[in-house]
Amino acid sequence: RADYARMEIKLRGELRGLLSDGISDVAGVPGAKMAYAIKRYCTGVVLRYHVKLLGWPDxxxxxxxxxxxxxxxxxxxxxxxxxxxxxxxxxxxxxxxD
Incomplete structure (x- = not known):
């Protein structure tokens, strides 16, 4: 179980980094960060960087x-x-x- 939990943590960290890098690449803003709470995503990603995430599974x-x-x-x-x-x-x- 401990190995499983460590693997989850490792995978989450990798995904967090990839998503933030993705914002940086598309927006052209080094160090841009992803936000996951819907309000922070709207204000801190969409409105701030003018990018949106496509393909998140329903x-x-x-x-x-x-x-x-x-x-x-x-x-x-x-x-x-x-x-x-x-x-x-x-x-x-x-x-x-808007």
């Missing part, structure tokens, strides 16, 4: 990664990210920022 609640349990769920998010199915894209329509 059957995994969008939440702080620390609250997403199960190695399989975290691995699924990592696989979606690494495959490009989940990614950040620039927001080009100003209406999306």
């Amino acid at each position: 059957d995994i609640v969008f939440d702080n990664l620390s609250r997403i349990t199960g190695k399989e769920r975290i691995l699924r998010l990592l696989e979606l990210w690494k495959s490009g199915a989940m990614r950040f894209v620039p927001i080009t329509d100003p209406a999306e920022l």
Whole structure:
């Protein structure tokens, strides 16, 4: 069980880093950070960097990664990210920022 928990922590950390790097890459802002609470995501990612996350699966609640349990769920998010199915894209329509 301890190894399983350590693996979950490691995978979450990898995913956190990849998501923040993804924002930085798309927005062109070094050191940009992902936010997971919906209000902070809207203000701290969408409105601040003008990017949005596409491809988050409907059957995994969008939440702080620390609250997403199960190695399989975290691995699924990592696989979606690494495959490009989940990614950040620039927001080009100003209406999306209203």
